[in-house]
Amino acid sequence: MTLPTPLEIRPVHGIGDVTAGDDLAELITRAAPWLADGDVLVVTSKIVSKAEGRLVEVPADGPEREEARQRVLAGETARVVARRGNTTIVQTRHGFVMAAAGIDASNVDKTHLVLLPEDPDASARALRAGFAARGLDVAVIVSDTMGRAWRNGLTDVALGAAGISALLDHRGRFDPYGNELSLTQMAVVDELSAAGELVKGKTDRVPVAVVRGYSHDGGVGDGPGVSILIRDAESDMFGLGTSEARAAGLHSAATLADTPPAVPPLAAPVDPVAVRAARDAVAGLLTAVVRETPGGLRLTPSSDTPAALIRLGTEAHRLRAALAAEGVPTGLAIDDSGTTLTFGVPT
């Protein structure tokens, strides 16, 4: 039995602090003179961001810091995907779905936040060109740490790549039993990022790992990068958090137009402004008179025609669904002069 050639994953020590304007290819080649053609470099996005000056100054502490962080987050957010407690999952301008848009306050002084690189694929291409200028033909992956749905714990995945195909496509190939491998596209750049993280750690300043001996499609040039891994919200079955989607469904029920409806936007955040938001959501659809009562709302018809009474009923249900979408369950009481909605306690 011959010893199989192993894949090697080497940490790169001694890169030290990276600041805006630094030449990463220079810093890395100096710290890893043993780099060789065919190596795959997994570079933590943080040092790429630092070298590119993707830092914003924020107060070191206090409520001002959190306010500043929220402003920065809003600027990096294309859309909010899910929110629970202090956790906000957003889709970034790049299309990545990440907690807090990948904005990071670790491994940087307390007066700065680190943003993701502007264009991680471009960062990987530029870095790869920097190595090429030094006579090194390597692939470059820019990686970051992300959470995921359904499983606890974080893993490193790729934000950008150059000189390697993000996907290894087995489709059309056959297994030894003659079964076609119909649905097997492996996200190898994510697996390489995960492998690299195993030698990096979070605090010991090893921002680069080198994977040696991985045979990949070297003929791709820079290639399309990681952008091909991004699934657009329409084709993603989990483009919106469950509770957000459920609220959006209730919201759309509450705002059904008399003509066939289109899907409405995400419902507004619940409580303490929930009742106000619910009323605003259906205000344009109501002909009934709505009056605040202790612990509820009273609806009376605009006129006493049978049609006006029937419409009052539809409007009462619209308003109930709107309140439910805002996390405010209600009880309903109907009498001959109108309806009373009684607020319940959110379950």
Place this chain on the structure above:
Amino acid sequence: MTLPTPLEIRPVHGIGDVTAGDDLAELITRAAPWLADGDVLVVTSKIVSKAEGRLVEVPADGPEREEARQRVLAGETARVVARRGNTTIVQTRHGFVMAAAGIDASNVDKTHLVLLPEDPDASARALRAGFAARGLDVAVIVSDTMGRAWRNGLTDVALGAAGISALLDHRGRFDPYGNELSLTQMAVVDELSAAGELVKGKTDRVPVAVVRGYSHDGGVGDGPGVSILIRDAESDMFGLGTSEARAAGLHSAATLADTPPAVPPLAAPVDPVAVRAARDAVAGLLTAVVRETPGGLRLTPSSDTPAALIRLGTEAHRLRAALAAEGVPTGLAIDDSGTTLTFGVPT
């Protein structure tokens, strides 16, 4: 600059076909006599399932095969998470969220389907014990290929583990800048599984990879395994597919009880039985007379009291929301003797 000690990932060749009752520890040690204490073995779940006889016989082709596959899938499914076209994402009895419950028809003859191991953590423990009986102190990870939300491409993750902690917890540690690492728990068994896949491939019968040189918490004994990575549906922000959650929201709007409601189950599948399902969903809540009309439904009140007219209106909206939850948008027309719902074309 001294050469850092690399992490090594070695493929294990020559294991060959695995059948029910095979001793995997024996097959692996024979194929990899170079195994050493401290190695982390990443074992593809497929050969674990085969050794444990987790195969079901199915017709080789035809509609009977698909019917059989659906029966098997139902048996492995704890709940359906999302469905689109031919893709069904379910939570398995183990708690894993996977397409088709991880049931696999590849790398097996056409008359069988391979199920996930009954208890992958137990499988990993048993396999580790098998190596221990041969004087080898190794960690064992049982891995499989999974898709994920938001990103194209598949990666290998861990289904079971023994002799290694699934999570590496950085919480409470501080980075060089004095920032506490508050939310950093790395799912190292998933990263090790991904690293192992890089040397396995899908068709070349390399079902085991060995990671050498990874320093992990060896003092854990077997440890809790991968079960600690499973996030229960309540704490998962993506416990349900977006469209399923939106439909559930519409459904709950349609079925609001007069008393504060509880969250209803997932709405029934839409079309062609959509209208029937929508009517059934609210049947118990309707006092109005509902009549089929060309392209719609006509609702008339059970009596002519003002309260009955108002209630008719609430019921008309319940029914509209129920139809919307089933993918059937409606238009609404109100007159003095009732309401007419006109079916629209799903957008």
